[in-house]
Amino acid sequence: MDINENESTYTSRKYRTPDGAPSDIVIFTITTTEKHTTKKALPIRELQVLLVQRKQWPYDGQWALPGGFCRETESMYDCALRELQEETGVADIHMTYLNVYSTPGRDPRGWIISHAFTALVHERLLVERRADTDASDVRLFTIEEALALELAFDHREILNDALQRVREQMLTTTIAKEFLPEEFTISELYQVIQTVVPSFEEKNFIRKITSTQSRQGIIEEVLDRNGEPKLSNRYSQRAAQLYRFTELTPQLSIYS
Amino acid sequence: MDINENESTYTSRKYRTPDGAPSDIVIFTITTTEKHTTKKALPIRELQVLLVQRKQWPYDGQWALPGGFCRETESMYDCALRELQEETGVADIHMTYLNVYSTPGRDPRGWIISHAFTALVHERLLVERRADTDASDVRLFTIEEALALELAFDHREILNDALQRVREQMLTTTIAKEFLPEEFTISELYQVIQTVVPSFEEKNFIRKITSTQSRQGIIEEVLDRNGEPKLSNRYSQRAAQLYRFTELTPQLSIYS
DNA sequence: GAAATAGTGTCTCTAAGACACTATGAT
DNA sequence: ATCATAGTGTCTTAGAGACACTATTTC
Numbered sequence: 001m002d003i004n005e006n007e008s009t010y011t012s013r014k015y016r017t018p019d020g021a022p023s024d025i026v027i028f029t030i031t032t033t034e035k036h037t038t039k040k041a042l043p044i045r046e047l048q049v050l051l052v053q054r055k056q057w058p059y060d061g062q063w064a065l066p067g068g069f070c071r072e073t074e075s076m077y078d079c080a081l082r083e084l085q086e087e088t089g090v091a092d093i094h095m096t097y098l099n100v101y102s103t104p105g106r107d108p109r110g111w112i113i114s115h116a117f118t119a120l121v122h123e124r125l126l127v128e129r130r131a132d133t134d135a136s137d138v139r140l141f142t143i144e145e146a147l148a149l150e151l152a153f154d155h156r157e158i159l160n161d162a163l164q165r166v167r168e169q170m171l172t173t174t175i176a177k178e179f180l181p182e183e184f185t186i187s188e189l190y191q192v193i194q195t196v197v198p199s200f201e202e203k204n205f206i207r208k209i210t211s212t213q214s215r216q217g218i219i220e221e222v223l224d225r226n227g228e229p230k231l232s233n234r235y236s237q238r239a240a241q242l243y244r245f246t247e248l249t250p251q252l253s254i255y256s
Numbered sequence: 257m258d259i260n261e262n263e264s265t266y267t268s269r270k271y272r273t274p275d276g277a278p279s280d281i282v283i284f285t286i287t288t289t290e291k292h293t294t295k296k297a298l299p300i301r302e303l304q305v306l307l308v309q310r311k312q313w314p315y316d317g318q319w320a321l322p323g324g325f326c327r328e329t330e331s332m333y334d335c336a337l338r339e340l341q342e343e344t345g346v347a348d349i350h351m352t353y354l355n356v357y358s359t360p361g362r363d364p365r366g367w368i369i370s371h372a373f374t375a376l377v378h379e380r381l382l383v384e385r386r387a388d389t390d391a392s393d394v395r396l397f398t399i400e401e402a403l404a405l406e407l408a409f410d411h412r413e414i415l416n417d418a419l420q421r422v423r424e425q426m427l428t429t430t431i432a433k434e435f436l437p438e439e440f441t442i443s444e445l446y447q448v449i450q451t452v453v454p455s456f457e458e459k460n461f462i463r464k465i466t467s468t469q470s471r472q473g474i475i476e477e478v479l480d481r482n483g484e485p486k487l488s489n490r491y492s493q494r495a496a497q498l499y500r501f502t503e504l505t506p507q508l509s510i511y512s
Numbered sequence: 513g514a515a516a517t518a519g520t521g522t523c524t525c526t527a528a529g530a531c532a533c534t535a536t537g538a539t
Numbered sequence: 540a541t542c543a544t545a546g547t548g549t550c551t552t553a554g555a556g557a558c559a560c561t562a563t564t565t566c
Contacts, residue, residue: 016328018274021358021369038566039516072272072367076358100356100371102277102332111328113277113369115356171509172428187517193511202512204556206519209511211554218510236517237564252508253427254474255449255465256458256528294539295543443544460529462546467527492544494536512555 019110023080024067024155026098026162027088027119029126029140030179030195042187042235045195048140049159050088050126051151055137058108059152063141065159067114080117087138088126094178095119096169098162106154114153118162120178170196172252174218177245183222185232185240186210218250219243275366279336280323280411282354282418283344283375285382285396286435286451298443298491301451304396305415306344306382307407311393314364315408319397321415323370336373343394344382350434351375352425354418362410370409374418376434426452428508430474433501439478441488441496442466474506475499 027050032043051063066087070079077097085091098116106112126140141149146159169175170193179192186206193200202208209219222230222242231239283306288299307319322343326335333353341347354372362368382396397405402415425431426449435448442462449456458464465475478486478498487495 015276015325018277018326018328020271021274021277037516039514040565041516069271070274070358070369073360075360076356076369097355099353100332102326104329104331113326113332171507171511174510185518200511203558205511208555233517233564237566238516238518238562239564240518250510251427252510254429254506254508255427255456255461293543295541296538297543441545459531464528489537489544492536493538493542494545496545 020112022069023115024065053137062152064152183242276368278325279371280321309393318408320408439498
């Protein structure tokens with residue numbers, strides 16, 4: 001039984017201890033680019049990931065996920081928050097723990113157990129960063145670009161895991177709100193879902209999402225101060241109804 | 257930027273490194289107890305968790321989750337598998353990574369970052385263990401009992417997190433199969449779901465689960481070698497149809 | 513009128529939900 | 540006959556899915 005081993009580990013330090021426990025953060029954002037047509041049109045949206053270029057051994061010059069070593073005085077989550085803030089100046093965002101990466105030999109510096117987090121950041125929160133930082137060593141890449149690069153360590157695997165997770169969560173939770181303004185149109189929501197999950201397609205999306213009872217009121221219409229429906233014509237000639245997410249968190253089940 | 261810190265950590269070891277990275281395993285099982293009635297009846301099922309009694313400082317004498325320190329030559333998952341096997345003699349079971357526990361001060365032995373896993377084990381796989389081991393230091397507890405104990409470290413928090421996870425997964429994935437024999441009746445399935453998620457209730461459960469298309473064929477009827485429906489009268493006078501899980505993994509979505 | 517987005521009308525068909533009813537076989 | 544489990548019959552209503560159609564505004 002290992003309890004005895006534990007004890008001797010503690011008392012005599014006869015077993016090797018890890019050389020570090022960093023966190024790595026997969027920061028996703030959706031960029032929007034206006035189409036230059038004569039008419040108003042929906043923007044082009046792309047899922048992008050933030051990478052930093054390494055300046056030292058190992059993997060000198062290669063792109064990697066931002067991150068850094070945990071300190072004794074902080075939890076892994078706090079470590080990731082701190083690193084995220086140091087890299088992007090962003091706080092108070094949706095960050096979830098992804099997985100632990102501990103395959104022996106994954107880091108040439110020694111026995112290093114990495115903890116990956118996934119952060120979803122609205123594009124506008126990354127705008128300041130661009131002004132602050134030298135754009136050459138911290139950059140956004142589209143997913144296709146990032147996966148085509150030779151990333152440092154096992155960061156390609158981490159990125160793939162994070163992608164899978166964010167795609168699953170996009171369809172089963174309301175994280176779409178992390179990529180949207182407070183008030184949004186149905187088209188915007190649909191575009192965001194499709195940007196993250198390209199295979200997503202619902203012919204009667206507006207019908208399903210607005211037919212209450214079935215969708216249990218995940219979103220609701222926004223009214224202006226006169227109680228009239230609030231509309232937006234940012235993307236279209238005909239103004240569209242604005243919606244917001246409610247507090248409701250949907251409970252999915254395969255048995256009901 | 258922490259990349260510099262990383263490098264100096266590596267070159268000069270001027271930063272403190274963790275004192276250990278263990279894994280802790282929450283092993284759930286569902287026990288079945290026959291009712292002693294005159295007629296055949298469904299058994300009583302209870303969700304139970306395996307705990308071990310500590311024999312050393314810290315938390316000497318208190319109950320804790322089984323687990324132990326990771327070695328440099330293995331991944332965290334391998335570590336959990338090894339510990340699980342050492343504790344219970346069980347291999348090849350459904351084990352998923354739960355979370356990392358790294359709050360400073362969580363372990364009086366030092367800076368110890370724990371990785372929790374959740375394992376689902378069929379009752380019959382724990383039977384041998386009972387014969388092998390001294391029953392006084394390794395025992396199954398019902399969830400209520402376990403949560404009423406003063407568990408070592410932050411194991412109460414881990415147990416609560418694991419419970420929440422297994423409840424969610426019971427409703428959204430087919431992990432019910434981990435607690436069931438290969439072939440089972442609808443009542444057994446229903447009981448297993450209710451044992452893990454007491455609030456679960458579906459009036460027309462048999463209707464919904466067997467009406468194909470809606471449930472996308474998660475389960476299928478078992479036929480005997482003559483192509484006739486295979487029945488079981490273990491729990492009832494009237495024999496019940498046996499079912500098995502298919503390979504299908506359901507894709508849930510709040511948007512469709 | 514053409515373009516681009518935002519919806520609605522209307523049909524069919526499946527399934528959810530409720531609940532009373534029948535079926536089986538041992539004691 | 541009774542009990543405990545295992546189903547079925549039948550009705551109502553909701554909504555999924557398809558797809559053609561209308562609406563709004565600017566160029």
